[in-house]
Amino acid sequence: MTETNPTADTRHRRVPERGNHDFERACAIIDEARVCHVGFTLENQPYVVPMAVARQGSDLLVHGSVVSRLITSLADGLPCCATVTHLDGLVLARSSFHSSMNYRSVMVFGKAQPITDADEKSTALDALVEHLAPGRLADLRESSRKELNATTILKLPIETFSVKARTGPPSDASYDIDLPVWAGVIPLTLTEGKPIGAPDMADGIPLPDYL
Amino acid sequence: MTETNPTADTRHRRVPERGNHDFERACAIIDEARVCHVGFTLENQPYVVPMAVARQGSDLLVHGSVVSRLITSLADGLPCCATVTHLDGLVLARSSFHSSMNYRSVMVFGKAQPITDADEKSTALDALVEHLAPGRLADLRESSRKELNATTILKLPIETFSVKARTGPPSDASYDIDLPVWAGVIPLTLTEGKPIGAPDMADGIPLPDYL
Numbered sequence: 001m002t003e004t005n006p007t008a009d010t011r012h013r014r015v016p017e018r019g020n021h022d023f024e025r026a027c028a029i030i031d032e033a034r035v036c037h038v039g040f041t042l043e044n045q046p047y048v049v050p051m052a053v054a055r056q057g058s059d060l061l062v063h064g065s066v067v068s069r070l071i072t073s074l075a076d077g078l079p080c081c082a083t084v085t086h087l088d089g090l091v092l093a094r095s096s097f098h099s100s101m102n103y104r105s106v107m108v109f110g111k112a113q114p115i116t117d118a119d120e121k122s123t124a125l126d127a128l129v130e131h132l133a134p135g136r137l138a139d140l141r142e143s144s145r146k147e148l149n150a151t152t153i154l155k156l157p158i159e160t161f162s163v164k165a166r167t168g169p170p171s172d173a174s175y176d177i178d179l180p181v182w183a184g185v186i187p188l189t190l191t192e193g194k195p196i197g198a199p200d201m202a203d204g205i206p207l208p209d210y211l
Numbered sequence: 212m213t214e215t216n217p218t219a220d221t222r223h224r225r226v227p228e229r230g231n232h233d234f235e236r237a238c239a240i241i242d243e244a245r246v247c248h249v250g251f252t253l254e255n256q257p258y259v260v261p262m263a264v265a266r267q268g269s270d271l272l273v274h275g276s277v278v279s280r281l282i283t284s285l286a287d288g289l290p291c292c293a294t295v296t297h298l299d300g301l302v303l304a305r306s307s308f309h310s311s312m313n314y315r316s317v318m319v320f321g322k323a324q325p326i327t328d329a330d331e332k333s334t335a336l337d338a339l340v341e342h343l344a345p346g347r348l349a350d351l352r353e354s355s356r357k358e359l360n361a362t363t364i365l366k367l368p369i370e371t372f373s374v375k376a377r378t379g380p381p382s383d384a385s386y387d388i389d390l391p392v393w394a395g396v397i398p399l400t401l402t403e404g405k406p407i408g409a410p411d412m413a414d415g416i417p418l419p420d421y422l
Contacts, residue, residue: 034298034312039250039251046250079255081250083248092344095358096337096339101245101246107258125308141306172409172411178413180413181350181351182417184407184409186422191402195395196398202391207393211303
């Protein structure tokens with residue numbers, strides 16, 4: 001399977017200023033994501049950990065709590081790469097070789113810094129929640145100091161990054177075009193299903209408008 | 212946001228034999244995936260690259276072609292981690308702290324080996340295509356020797372891995388249960404849209420049954 005219609009750029013870009021086209025493109029991809037994959041190496045072993053993601057201005061916020069040993073190491077300032085990927089479609093060409101996928105992806109390179117200030121952490125946690133469910137935040141109580149202390153949120157500046165994407169139909173070899181084989185794209189979308197209320201919820205609480 | 216209902220296991224498991232419960236669980240998660248994120252470090256810089264994925268017995272097959280410098284380095288036997296993640300739902304708790312996500316994830320650790328034998332590579336490429344679109348392979352011509360030479364497919368044994376998942380409703384703090392706030396899960400599914408035929412396709416070619 002080939003990347004037949006790449007708009008790939010595997011160079012790292014240094015984008016110090018806002019308003020840059022590549023920066024805007026990276027932000028648009030990040031803003032659609034709920035999860036990113038953060039990679040780093042610890043004692044010669046690479047790890048790739050799925051983490052909740054949001055953007056706060058020109059910072060990527062990432063949050064995870066299970067793998068605390070990993071997150072603690074990451075917060076110590078290890079070099080890392082946070083990758084956001086949207087799989088947009090299966091590209092079915094007339095050959096295996098030219099079959100591909102449509103996707104949009106951003107790799108952000110740098111060192112993750114833990115947010116230590118309580119107010120800043122509270123704002124970042126709010127940004128994560130609001131990103132995942134816009135409108136949700138107004139319904140929630142404030143986080144307590146104890147909760148904030150138990151939360152690790154890392155920020156990674158969106159400065160050195162690479163945007164890659166593939167769009168459009170298959171790009172078959174010219175000698176394959178006339179083969180009597182269906183070719184095209186199967187679009188893929190992450191879709192929300194019907195909300196499932198918690199079993200311990202009191203009767204009569206309506207589903208909020210934002211859901 | 213916390214992992215309030217974790218079935219996490221961050222230890223690496225060595226699973227030499229088949230038929231193991233954890234192995235079967237990892238395979239089920241992998242078999243549902245189209246993309247994995249492969250992480251490795253080159254010259255002190257971690258990279259996390261989205262790649263097409265399929266399983267062939269107890270091997271993970273990964274395929275990517277854009278970032279050839281990266282793939283070439285990876286094929287040289289760098290330690291890597293390939294992570295498959297399904298995002299299954301947004302878990303909306305009564306607090307930011309207990310909000311979470313439902314997901315299933317497998318991290319596979321090891322060294323990726325390129326498949327060099329032409330027959331083996333052809334079989335692996337077929338497995339990738341058939342995995343992405345079951346039934347598709349019968350419609351496609353065989354790959355040529357030239358195409359196989361231009362293809363890099365890596366295999367990574369599913370031997371050392373870690374399965375993580377979160378399922379179910381939010382797990383709020385007991386003192387939050389009676390808050391008059393809707394709580395629950397928004398399910399998320401990657402869904403296929405209506406197939407889009409290639410513009411260069413001859414008239415009268417029907418959509419195959421497998422699509």
